Amino acid sequence: MTTTSMRPHGGTLQSAPRTSHRPRSSHAQSVELSKRQIADLEMLVTGAYSPLNGYMVSADYRSTIIEMRLDNGTLWPMPIVFALPEPLALHVEEVHLSVRGIHVATLFITERYRADPEVEAEHVYGTTSLDHPGVKAIYEQGSYLYGGHVELHAIEPIVRHTHYLSPEQTRRAFQERGWRTIVAFQTRNPVHRAHEYLHKVALESVDGLLLHPLVGATKEDDVPAEVRMEAYKVLLENYYPTDRVILGVYPAAMRYGGPREAVLHALSRKNYGCTHFIVGRDHAGVGSFYDTYAAQRIFDGIDPAELGIEILRFEHSFYCTRCEQVVSLRTCPHGGSEHLTLSGTKVRELLRQGQELPKEFSRPEVAEVLRRAYQS
Amino acid sequence: MTTTSMRPHGGTLQSAPRTSHRPRSSHAQSVELSKRQIADLEMLVTGAYSPLNGYMVSADYRSTIIEMRLDNGTLWPMPIVFALPEPLALHVEEVHLSVRGIHVATLFITERYRADPEVEAEHVYGTTSLDHPGVKAIYEQGSYLYGGHVELHAIEPIVRHTHYLSPEQTRRAFQERGWRTIVAFQTRNPVHRAHEYLHKVALESVDGLLLHPLVGATKEDDVPAEVRMEAYKVLLENYYPTDRVILGVYPAAMRYGGPREAVLHALSRKNYGCTHFIVGRDHAGVGSFYDTYAAQRIFDGIDPAELGIEILRFEHSFYCTRCEQVVSLRTCPHGGSEHLTLSGTKVRELLRQGQELPKEFSRPEVAEVLRRAYQS
Numbered sequence: 001m002t003t004t005s006m007r008p009h010g011g012t013l014q015s016a017p018r019t020s021h022r023p024r025s026s027h028a029q030s031v032e033l034s035k036r037q038i039a040d041l042e043m044l045v046t047g048a049y050s051p052l053n054g055y056m057v058s059a060d061y062r063s064t065i066i067e068m069r070l071d072n073g074t075l076w077p078m079p080i081v082f083a084l085p086e087p088l089a090l091h092v093e094e095v096h097l098s099v100r101g102i103h104v105a106t107l108f109i110t111e112r113y114r115a116d117p118e119v120e121a122e123h124v125y126g127t128t129s130l131d132h133p134g135v136k137a138i139y140e141q142g143s144y145l146y147g148g149h150v151e152l153h154a155i156e157p158i159v160r161h162t163h164y165l166s167p168e169q170t171r172r173a174f175q176e177r178g179w180r181t182i183v184a185f186q187t188r189n190p191v192h193r194a195h196e197y198l199h200k201v202a203l204e205s206v207d208g209l210l211l212h213p214l215v216g217a218t219k220e221d222d223v224p225a226e227v228r229m230e231a232y233k234v235l236l237e238n239y240y241p242t243d244r245v246i247l248g249v250y251p252a253a254m255r256y257g258g259p260r261e262a263v264l265h266a267l268s269r270k271n272y273g274c275t276h277f278i279v280g281r282d283h284a285g286v287g288s289f290y291d292t293y294a295a296q297r298i299f300d301g302i303d304p305a306e307l308g309i310e311i312l313r314f315e316h317s318f319y320c321t322r323c324e325q326v327v328s329l330r331t332c333p334h335g336g337s338e339h340l341t342l343s344g345t346k347v348r349e350l351l352r353q354g355q356e357l358p359k360e361f362s363r364p365e366v367a368e369v370l371r372r373a374y375q376s
Numbered sequence: 377m378t379t380t381s382m383r384p385h386g387g388t389l390q391s392a393p394r395t396s397h398r399p400r401s402s403h404a405q406s407v408e409l410s411k412r413q414i415a416d417l418e419m420l421v422t423g424a425y426s427p428l429n430g431y432m433v434s435a436d437y438r439s440t441i442i443e444m445r446l447d448n449g450t451l452w453p454m455p456i457v458f459a460l461p462e463p464l465a466l467h468v469e470e471v472h473l474s475v476r477g478i479h480v481a482t483l484f485i486t487e488r489y490r491a492d493p494e495v496e497a498e499h500v501y502g503t504t505s506l507d508h509p510g511v512k513a514i515y516e517q518g519s520y521l522y523g524g525h526v527e528l529h530a531i532e533p534i535v536r537h538t539h540y541l542s543p544e545q546t547r548r549a550f551q552e553r554g555w556r557t558i559v560a561f562q563t564r565n566p567v568h569r570a571h572e573y574l575h576k577v578a579l580e581s582v583d584g585l586l587l588h589p590l591v592g593a594t595k596e597d598d599v600p601a602e603v604r605m606e607a608y609k610v611l612l613e614n615y616y617p618t619d620r621v622i623l624g625v626y627p628a629a630m631r632y633g634g635p636r637e638a639v640l641h642a643l644s645r646k647n648y649g650c651t652h653f654i655v656g657r658d659h660a661g662v663g664s665f666y667d668t669y670a671a672q673r674i675f676d677g678i679d680p681a682e683l684g685i686e687i688l689r690f691e692h693s694f695y696c697t698r699c700e701q702v703v704s705l706r707t708c709p710h711g712g713s714e715h716l717t718l719s720g721t722k723v724r725e726l727l728r729q730g731q732e733l734p735k736e737f738s739r740p741e742v743a744e745v746l747r748r749a750y751q752s
Contacts, residue, residue, distance in 0.1 A: 200707040201580045204690065239699060241709045314580065323615060324735075325701050331576040333617045359700075 010051025039216030057147030085142030165248035258290035386427025415592030433523030461518030541624035634666035
């Protein structure tokens with residue numbers, strides 16, 4: 001398996017300059033950030049969204065939507081904008097970005113412009129339906145956009161995760177361990193044996209695994225991040241070669257953007273120093289908005305050298321009672337009646353009823369974490 | 377995973393020209409071929425040893441031994457020679473190669489020279505010990521060598537295998553199925569779940585699998601080829617997605633040459649049209665002559681573009697009672713006491729005693745084929 005270069009997207013890691021707090025002036029206005037805005041800010045200031053060093057100006061916003069590229073031609077799949085439902089006063093030049101009342105970063109406005117949520121939804125999400133949580137979010141966030149670079153004053157109030165590792169920290173960790181190839185795994189769901197299967201298949205050919213659960217804002221019916229992290233921990237302790245795995249959180253908010261978001265996930269993992277990225281079925285999808293393999297096919301149209309991170313595509317995987325092991329549609333010849341699959345809805349139902357998850361579906365230690373969480 | 381070019385080694389497939397039988401002349405001598413010689417001839421005439429189109433002349437013989445290259449610089453790891461224990465009369469210009477009395481091919485002698493088995497053993501096999509079956513074979517085959525190209529008259533007496541597929545036939549089969557990436561698996565042993573694991577891990581990322589058991593001459597205590605083929609067939613029928621697997625025999629004789637033979641195995645699978653080749657632990661090894669990973673490390677020193685086939689390296693794999701699945705040293709954190717491993721000697725002992733092989737070690741259908749073979 002080839003080693004892809006570990007260069008960040010666009011060439012250099014754009015972590016925000018750290019400066020002292022700016023005194024409140026008549027040109028500044030404080031804005032308390034939403035959970036989703038905090039997630040975006042964290043991605044921006046740590047360099048996880050390199051080459052972006054701030055919120056998009058209109059040329060990048062429009063080019064990203066239509067061309068899937070920044071205005072300078074760099075591959076980029078989704079708008080990263082600072083949006084407000086009401087316009088700021090015209091004299092405001094700086095936005096003091098606040099988290100629980102603490103001024104953590106400053107946006108220096110270079111352009112004010114209006115969003116075009118309908119065009120954005122259609123091109124980026126492939127739908128304008130408000131039933132799509134990503135589309136709903138761009139309508140709800142407001143259409144007054146402010147572009148400009150960001151300076152960081154205090155990271156601590158932004159970062160509230162255990163297992164927090166910035167792109168610089170993961171890169172250093174990979175180097176210290178001597179890993180030349182690292183596969184990242186993104187998930188927003190509890191970790192079952194089917195996921196473990198993908199990890200371990202990948203670990204047969206790469207040096208290390210970055211288990212990178214998304215912990216930013218998600219849909220309300222998704223399993224809470226803390227519970228998922230706890231499930232990962234017991235799984236790693238009991239079943240993984242811990243010298244070949246790093247567990248770190250991926251702070252982004254979930255956009256449910258399917259193919260476009262799969263590209264965003266891949267590019268930001270490249271910024272974290274990974275060389276390979278797992279894309280399974282319906283990656284970053286929601287409901288039936290995207291075809292099962294749309295998020296894999298989008299990479300067919302992208303030059304691998306420009307992408308700079310190798311995509312490992314996986315099929316639907318599950319326990320097969322005939323094979324007596326976890327397999328996938330690529331490796332198992334048996335029919336669906338032999339395959340143990342449980343929908344997320346069914347899993348939640350079993351857990352709410354206090355029932356056990358089959359050990360072929362979920363490691364008992366993981367099932368216990370989930371059961372406890374659902375009982376309390 | 378990248379698609380390696382499917383060009384044969386050296387550029388073109390060198391299957392032998394098929395000509396009519398040559399009448400016996402005073403310049404010709406018939407030689408009845410040994411099992412090992414038949415295997416070499418089959419590899420030569422089908423193009424499986426491309427770019428060789430006959431038996432090596434001295435410049436290629438010496439360069440292969442010392443430089444691991446043909447005299448023209450092409451990567452080549454092991455001598456392919458026509459050797460006799462006694463010299464042919466000087467007037468002989470053609471050797472009529474015979475299989476069970478039938479003249480199947482003609483060697484047109486362009487050079488007669490002497491072997492240097494000691495230098496060959498030392499450089500190619502890394503040992504001059506006669507306990508090494510490959511070394512023993514080069515001493516036994518004789519030191520009178522005859523170089524020259526080969527013409528084919530009749531393939532049928534050479535090819536006595538079911539599941540016979542020439543490199544041209546496998547290439548056509550891959551094309552018909554639309555496979556762009558094909559992994560070959562070489563084995564001379566019965567197929568157990570640990571092998572199945574490697575196949576299926578590979579099948580998660582390549583289009584097709586060429587199951588390619590070596591059926592030429594092997595050591596006497598190796599399991600007979602027919603039994604192994606039968607075991608493969610029941611395994612495929614019961615546990616493999618048959619539209620993604622082709623079972624074909626690899627007619628070569630086993631040389632037990634460890635690292636050098638691993639390169640030979642890889643290059644000839646490239647000639648069969650494969651893009652990937654599995655190299656596990658102690659590939660083509662025997663006894664304790666080679667370090668467990670020597671046959672993987674030799675590829676570190678070879679330019680991947682020159683090799684032209686991607687090597688998938690695998691670790692020792694086995695069933696783990698804690699993981700409750702087949703795993704490898706790369707993916708399992710548990711100690712050896714949890715790992716079910718059986719040596720070839722132990723397997724043969726169990727089979728001779730008519731005992732069952734554990735189902736975690738061997739699929740029951742495979743174990744039954746082996747048990748029957750050992751009971752009869």
